[in-house]
Amino acid sequence: MPQVIDHGGGVWSVQVPIPDNPLGHTLVHVVDTDRGPVLVDTGWDDPAAWTALTEGLAAVGTAVADLRGVVITHHHPDHHGLSGRVREESGAWLAMHPADTAIVRRTRGSRPARWFDFLIDTLTRAGAPDAHTAPLYAARAAGRTGGLPGLDPALPDREIVPGELLPLTGRRLRAIWTPGHTPGHVCLHLEEAHPAGLPGRGRLFSGDHLLPGISPHIGLYEDPDDADDGDTDPLGDYTASLELIARLAPAEVLPAHQHAFTGADARVRELLSHHEDRLRGLLSLLSVPLTPWQAAERMEWNRPWAAIPHASRTIAVSEAEAHLRRLVKLGRAEVLPGLPVRYVAV
Numbered sequence: 001m002p003q004v005i006d007h008g009g010g011v012w013s014v015q016v017p018i019p020d021n022p023l024g025h026t027l028v029h030v031v032d033t034d035r036g037p038v039l040v041d042t043g044w045d046d047p048a049a050w051t052a053l054t055e056g057l058a059a060v061g062t063a064v065a066d067l068r069g070v071v072i073t074h075h076h077p078d079h080h081g082l083s084g085r086v087r088e089e090s091g092a093w094l095a096m097h098p099a100d101t102a103i104v105r106r107t108r109g110s111r112p113a114r115w116f117d118f119l120i121d122t123l124t125r126a127g128a129p130d131a132h133t134a135p136l137y138a139a140r141a142a143g144r145t146g147g148l149p150g151l152d153p154a155l156p157d158r159e160i161v162p163g164e165l166l167p168l169t170g171r172r173l174r175a176i177w178t179p180g181h182t183p184g185h186v187c188l189h190l191e192e193a194h195p196a197g198l199p200g201r202g203r204l205f206s207g208d209h210l211l212p213g214i215s216p217h218i219g220l221y222e223d224p225d226d227a228d229d230g231d232t233d234p235l236g237d238y239t240a241s242l243e244l245i246a247r248l249a250p251a252e253v254l255p256a257h258q259h260a261f262t263g264a265d266a267r268v269r270e271l272l273s274h275h276e277d278r279l280r281g282l283l284s285l286l287s288v289p290l291t292p293w294q295a296a297e298r299m300e301w302n303r304p305w306a307a308i309p310h311a312s313r314t315i316a317v318s319e320a321e322a323h324l325r326r327l328v329k330l331g332r333a334e335v336l337p338g339l340p341v342r343y344v345a346v
Contacts, residue, residue: 002056007252007260008195010171011203014056016043018078023257026078028053029205030060031190034170036068039092040188040205041256045081053082067092071166071173072156073207074185075100075107079256084154095158095166097177100184103223104153116140119314122220126317127291127340135310160186178209178245180238181216185209189248198262200251209238210245210253212261215271219318220325230335235326239275242268275323279332282323286333286345295343296320 003015003025010032015025029040037057043049057063067090072080075096083094096104120136160166162177172191179185188205208216218238246268253267254260261267278299285298296317297305308316324343327333336342 002052002059004056004059005260006060007203007254009192011190011254012056012060013254013260014053014060016049016052016056016082017046018044019046019048021078023078025052025257027254027256027258028056029254030057030062031168031171031173033068033168035168036066037062038069038071038168039067039086040071041073041079041207042070042082042086044078045085050082050085053086064089066090069093069095069158069168071160071188072096072100073187073205073209073256074182075104075153076182076208077153079207080104080153083156087154093158094154094156095160096156097160097162097175097184097186099179100182101156101159103182103184104155106223108152108155112143113140118222123293123314123317125339125341126321127293127342128317129293132293132310132313162186176204176244176248178207178238178241180218180234180241181208183221183232183234183237185241187245189250194251198251200262200264201249203252203254204245204248204250204264206245206253206255208256209241210264210267210271211255212253212258212267214258215274217315217319218275219315219322222318230325230341233322233325233329235275235322236329239272242271278323279327279330282320283327283332283345286327286343289336289342289344291340291342292317292321292324293340295324 005013012030013027016028017025026043028043031038043053054064069092070083070086086092087094116136120133123133160175162175166173174189174191176187176189178187187209190203192202218235221232221234246265250264252260252262253264299320333343334346
């Protein structure tokens with residue numbers, strides 16, 4: 001049976017599985033409107049995910065063919081993966097923030113080899129050893145694409161304008177730009193009284209921005225065809241976006257993973273404290289110059305570095321460098337000349 005939760009007030013969530021991922025599933029939200037249901041995200045492009053989505057929609061009394069539109073919180077494949085198929089079978093419009101739409105457009109024009117070149121170059125600049133990049137070279141040479149993000153995502157046909165209401169007849173759903181996890185991530189504020197009368201300002205579809213029990217991955221923005229000159233600051237973007245959500249003070253948060261929760265302000269404070277602790281710990285390591293790879297090896301993760309698998313090490317290095325860049329922006333560290341990139345405390 002599909003895993004469906006009725007959140008009241010014409011809002012439901014459907015658990016759509018993510019293959020081979022510890023997160024387990026994406027919570028795809030269904031919002032009823034006067035002109036038909038609209039989805040917030042769609043889930044991973046996978047047969048089991050499609051079955052879960054269609055069965056979940058049936059459980060709430062609708063179907064893919066009835067969908068009016070899809071609002072995409074961000075371009076990652078566990079959120080945007082099924083959007084193209086949904087549009088094909090329903091004629092629904094797809095809306096995304098232009099910063100993430102630009103990534104989708106460039107991704108559609110990139111060959112798998114370009115993604116491998118991008119990953120290898122990024123890791124080499126970060127000081128990754130040959131043993132880590134060798135499997136990527138081999139996969140590139142063999143033409144394999146396993147482990148790469150979706151290479152042919154659907155191109156959205158509508159633009160989400162931050163601060164504006166989405167055109168949903170009978171509902172007040174306002175787009176809130178919350179960059180950090182991706183440059184175009186958006187949360188969606190349902191500006192309506194909470195159906196259970198909870199105190200606060202409506203409900204927030206938070207995507208991956210605000211989750212009840214985990215911190216989303218905040219690493220370097222991934223875009224192989226947009227040169228990164230080191231000026232981007234994803235962690236700075238994320239913390240500023242968190243403060244914005246705290247000021248919004250929603251009564252309830254409906255995230256894309258885990259479960260719905262209250263106490264958004266307290267959760268924001270926990271996440272800000274978490275990242276400040278990470279920055280302090282990282283700064284203490286920079287009494288000597290370190291590459292992002294060396295910093296990642298020395299940082300605390302949910303398991304010892306030796307037990308972290310290859311793909312997760314790549315993600316960890318990206319997250320380490322996002323924190324290193326934040327220290328630079330705060331004037332607490334600097335980048336030394338030369339390659340691989342090295343950071344040191346000031």
